[in-house]
Amino acid sequence: MPPCSQGDTAACAPGLCSHLCLLSPVHPRGYKCACPEGLFLLPSGKCAELSIVYAEEKAISLVQVGPGARSRLVQKWLEPLHLQDVDWQRSVLYGTDDGGTLLRVVGHPGRREAISTGLPICSARVDIRSGDLYWLACNRKDIGVSRAPGMAPRILHRARSGIQHLFLDWQRGALYWLARGQPLQQLSLAGGTPQDAWNETWPEELPAAMDSKAFTLLWSSASGLRALSLTKRQAVTLSPSWPHGLVAAFEPYLVSMNGTALLLWDRRTLTLVLAVPAVDVQGVVTFVGTELQAAPVPLPAPTKKESALPLPPLVATSTMTTTTTTTTTTTVRPTTSTTRPTPSKTTTVPIAVHVPTSKATVTPTTTARPTLSKTTSYDDDDNHNHNHYYCSAHHLHHKAYAKQDYHRANRCSRANQLRTSFHLRVPAGQPAPCQSHEYPCGLGTCLNASLVCDGRQDCADGSDEGGNCSVPCRLPCSHLCHPSPQGPRCRCAPGYRLAEDGVSCTDVDECKERGEGACSQTCLNAPGNYSCGCLPGYLLEPDGRICKLTGPEPTLLVAVQSEVLSYGLRSGREKVLLATDKERVIFSLDYDPVERKVFWVDLGTESIRWQGLDSGKKGTLVKGVRSDCIAVDWVGRNLYWTDGVAGQVLATHLGAAWRGVPEYTVVLDGDLDRPHSLVLQPLAG
Known part of the structure; x- marks a missing residue:
């Protein structure tokens, strides 16, 4: 420190x-x-999570992205709703129905109200500060506003050509829209005449999103993923190929969808971060709730009401804790990097957290076990019969097990899983869901299928006995057939999953589904199993999953006040490597494995100093610097540091010696706002 x-x-x-x-x-x-990785720092010093609100035909769900990402249902209705925007400051949702009626869903108990506009509406955006609602009519030419508190409609602008996208930047008080064959248009919320925000014309109907945090417009086309900085008015290509589309953006994230899942991408690396199972998405909104002071919007008497679930506040909150950093650490790295860290376990509802691998897969997984509702309705749309089957945690209302009836019962069982997975909030701390060779007890625990219907109550609530246990098994199961209180059920051996037909079993590819959670380095899938392997220079641990270095013991260097200590990461041995004057505290340090030198920042003399671990020699690399962080490029033989006051990243050669005149180069200078931390990847250049 x-x-x-x-x-x-x-x-x-x-x-x-x-x-x-x-x-x-x-x-x-x-x-x-x-803030930890994945959280956003607010002006108050608090950390907030990114919130993603999305609509699925008749339901609204909320995903909060952060350590232990989670999802929960916010609202559901009997009629479809196309989500348009979220006023997170006032806990109000805005949307449209299939007829273009502008709707809002207000707080508790989530009443659904129609807003009069005089025109069918296809797009709407809310000004978080004022509560005013700006909208685009379905004729794609009229831009209007319904101002709070009365929400009286007024036409602001009529475009010459059809508008494809309407955006609102409430932080800077401007509307933006894109129309084919026209430049990007900008209109102040205070009124006036539209102006060109960019001199290039919009080519065609393309997916686009505005990132209000980065003040950037992004779109995808056949030429790839592009981003336009509205500050610099310059466009850059983020990726020459981007087949995933685009529905929302909030730096450093992008959001897309593929028909079965909502996908969250890291904009910096374009790798998949999160996949949320979602079908028929009708709108996506991303935001980070701040402590903005905004006047509440008086709400008129509702013109349309519909039974709905309560709408909880959408502003993200965080637990207040304070941590003070007292030490500075660095790892003495051998020439070959160490094994990857094991991903931490979190408790979530159905969300696939994806760590990038060579083959990116989107596999929804469940890490929290939902509690089954007593009665769940499922619509069977086969042949448009629209029959309703009602399922419970312990009973299916079908007694016969002919093939047709079996598939109905199986659909009912799948419906129960889907409903409980998406429509219930799952308490934290629950274990993973039951596997295909296990039986779910009514209280959420899992039981080996061989113990079901054996005449003894193994589940705490006795749900594994009784019912239809005596019904003989006549199902054409490919693996195993077990009796159950709901009647005979096909089950699979470990490493397999029951297919959609309910009778056959398919191999589980643990390498794809678990990603880096399966093996720390290489993974080989096999029928019903998988095995891990290691790269040259590594040895597989007894757990069969983690690889460790076979060379010298990795060492962690730690700066504590005026001393640098070494800790053996395997043996735990501690040793004092060097000590400076007690008045001079070592602030930031790094290590050069080539010459075995330790470099550190001496704030007392405003210099970067070094000492050889073998020879004990000391020296000064450069003086006159005020840096929070240094980083050694042991391949290029340079040392980099940050200058927070000047907003720069600088560098000098590791072989340089102080001769009274600074010898360093400014590497980055310009848009850096008080840079603090710095990390290098020497092998990647």
Whole structure:
């Protein structure tokens, strides 16, 4: 940690930051709040999660992206709703029905109200500050506004050609729209005449999204994924090929959909981060709720009501904790990188968290076991019969098991799983769902199928006995057939999954479904099983999954006040490698494995110093620098550091020696806002 006076120590007082408080000598307040990966820092010092609200025909769901991403149902109706926007400041949803009626769903108990516009509406955006609602009529030419509190409609602009996309940047107070053959248009919310926001014309009907956080417009086409900076008015190609489409964007994320899932991508690497099972998505909205002070919108008497579930507040919240960093660490890396870290286990509802691999797969998985509702309705649309089957946790209302009746019962069982997976909020801390060779007890535990209907109550609630246990099995099961209180059921051996026909079993490809959670390096799938392997120079651990280095023991270097300690990551041995004057605290450090030198920042002398671990020699690389972080490029033989005050990243050669004149190069300069941390990938250049 940096040297600090009594006032500096008080800078990180409890409650200032919700997660991490980092003492910073270059920050005007003496500290800086930080958030874990996946969270967003708010002006108050709190960390918030990214919220994704999406509509599936007759339901609205909320996904909160962060450590342990989770999803929950927000609303459901008897009629379809096309989600248009979310006023997260006031807990109001805006949407349209199939006829173009503009609707809003207000707080508790989630009443659905029609907003009069005089025209069918196909797109709407809300101004978070004022509560005004801006909309695009289905004629694709009229842009109007319904101003709070009365929501009286007024036409703002009539376009010459059909508008394909309407965007609202409430933070900067402007409307943007795209029309074929026209430049990007901009109109101030205060009124006036539209202006060209970009000099190039919009080519055709293309998926597009506005990232209000990055003030960027993104779109995908046959030429790839492109991004237009509205600040610089410059467009760049993020990827020459992008077949996934685009529905929303919030830096550093992109959102697309493929018909069966909602996909969240890392915009920086274009790798898949999250996959949420979703069918027939009717609108997606992304936001991070801030502590913006906005006047509430008085709500008129509803003109249309419909029974709905309560609408909980949508503003993300976080637990208040304060963590003070007291040490600085770095790892002494051998020439070959160490094994990958094991992904942490989280509790979620059906969401596929995808760690990028060589073959990206989108596989929805379930890591929390939902509690089955007592009665669930399922519509059987086969042959348009529209028959309703009602399922419970322990009974299916079909007694005969002819092939036709069996498939009806099987559909009912699948419906029960779908309904409970998507329509119930799952309490945290529950175990994973039952596998195909297990039986789900009524209280959520799993039981080996061989113990069902054996005359003994193995489930705590006795749900594994009675009912139709005595019905003989006549199903053409490919693996096993077990009796159950619901009648005979086909089951599969471990490593297999029951197919949709309910009788055959298919192999589970653990390598694809578990991603890097299956093996730390290489994974080979086999029928009913899989095996892990290691790259040259690594040895498979006894757990059969983790690979470890076979060479010298990796060592962790830790700076504690004025000393640098080494910790053996296998043996746990601790050793003091070097010590400076007690008045000079080591702030940031890194290691050069080629010459076995430790480099660190000496804030007392505003210099970057070094010491050889073998020879004990010491030296000064450069003086006159105020840096929060340094990083060694042991391949290119350079040292990089950040200058938060100047907003720069600089570099000098590792072989340089201080001769009274600074010898370094400015690597990055321009759009950097107080850069703090710095990470290099020397092998990747």
